[in-house]
Amino acid sequence: MRTDPNGRFAPTPDALHPNGNNKKCLDVRGAVFANGTPVQIYDCNQTPAQQWVIRRGNTRVRLAGTNFCLDAGSSPANGVELKIWECFSNLPAQEWVYTDDNRIALEGQGFCVDLTGGDLTNGNPVQEWKCTDFDANQIWTQPTLLD
Template structure:
């Protein structure tokens, strides 16, 4: 999938972003942003099914959404250098638009439905119907057919 904005619960005015005040490094917080302008701090790569949620940045190393070594309810989200086979970076983008930590029962979550600009995101036990855990990506517009 091409880099995209991840919107909160279908609201195109709210997106997952890194804290741009912080230097991009291991541990940079992941938060909700109201200034949805498609900047690199808001562009992610993910796929339906098993996936990494990778920040679209020109940095080396690359950074991924990371739940830490001991994920539990309320663990605050951050980015960390991407590693293969790291459980803290193994996500699953579900058919009902939740971003779940694969095999661990936690989903990306907006704490207490507090949709304020700059709110740091967390993980929480996945709960069907919990609108704090719904994350959508814009539908890709198909490319026009080449002209003959």
């Protein structure tokens, strides 16, 4: 494990899995690293399109090795598809909280990263949806954060 310049442990890039399914990953569609590219569910393939940096608590969800972050858009609502966008400090659409129960919630907005319809088919878009306790479609695990 690495440390950041302040001596804290730095998160290790890794895949984000829906509800602990380690065969499926949060993926940047077509591995196109550009503003507005949608994120989707896809078979895990260890490519850069599936390597995310995330911390417990307040965080940005950054695509490793890039300056792109998971972005909820300017008008959060049920069913809005998530995308990547250039990372900006203090941008509400990129301010997330990775909870102890493995939800990724848009800070102060009441929306969570959600597997659309619970569908694990390759290419299924990932959306934001009202955070709901015990909703398996809103559980995201990263092996490097599991103890």
